[in-house]
Amino acid sequence: MLAEPTPAVQPVRALLYLHGFNSSSASPKARLVKAACEALARHHERPFACLTPDLSHRPDLALAQAESALEVLGRENTLVVGSSMGGFLATLLAERHGLRAVLINPAVRPARFVADYLGQTLVNEASGERFTIDNSYFDQLTSQQWDRIVQPSRYLLLLGSNDETLDCRDAVRAYAGSRTLIHPGGDHGFEVLQDYLPVLFAHGGWQVPTPFSIA
Template sequence: MSSESLSVARPARALLYLHGFNSSSASPKARLVKAACETLARHEGRPFACLTPDLSYRPDLAWQQAEAALESLGHEDTLLVGSSMGGFLATLLAERYGLRAVLINPAVRPARFVADYLGQTLLNDASGEQFTIDNSCFDQLTALQWERIVHPSRYLLLLGSADETLDCHEALRAYAGSRALIHPGGDHGFGVLPEYLPALFAHGGWHVPRSLVLS
């Protein structure tokens, strides 16, 4: 068995959830994943560390924060879960450290998306922070952009077919060879995530009953 196969089969010991652009650890998906991790830890009677850090709107700082969170969990046997922009950052971490990742409507080329918001002032509802999108955000994302996926088997894509923000077909092309679950009519917020929690944890090597993670 190859080292790649071994890394896929081994159960994860921790989970790192990375939220999307202008979101927070208080988002419904972040809270859902955190609660599911706590339920699993109680059920198994063993630790299962889970972090859902708040990430800056600035791509360079968000990347540093994501990498620091992973450092605190350990580079080995951590399952990455990222939504939208968080999916972009999770991909960077997965490629750098050889980790598995579950990507929820991931941003494939976020610099192109952020370009539409240049000059706009936005408000983060969770923190109350106001910020303006400038050229530095575009430049930082361009510098971070990955070119191709080396090991598609590391990834599970959870995609909404009716994503109003990102085209799911772009993700399917960029992560060709990865396993993908497409929810018909699913939007960018992917509010159906509770239905996909068993698949999410199974990608990390945790085989859990549907009733447990939905309880």
């Protein structure tokens, strides 16, 4: 069941979507969010900027790229949306700049997963880039790790109860006090995101019809 969204007071003027680790702007969720932003602008007949940048697999570069994209959109009036590792990065931006954020199955402490991939060579399906996980990933993620959420009300969590990659209970504990919607049976890919677009945009202060069509 979807909870009735509670609109924020002031609508944001832009949205920044941050994809997960070793993903891209061509991912299904990134393309869906981009299309939804365009539909929202048409529906309200008002400009609504949206960026879904391709982020590096290296944590330090990914954060720098996210910061650059946020600067383009404007730090004061942007809703940050992040999935998985993108949720971790979105949290860093939200905490630094006092932004509202929607987190989809966010990685809470990603440094602890580095050991599982250490020495492995991975390939980005979108770009074809090959890279090997080394200890620098652990060092960078450890240096980026936040301690606690200062203002939980800035966050909306969208979690899948059956996430096969991340335990949703970690996010519930880490973001205690944040508005949290858990989709029964939802997996890490959160393929039901389209059903949650109204509440996602409502967190940014926008009223959208329910159901929300992006056609």
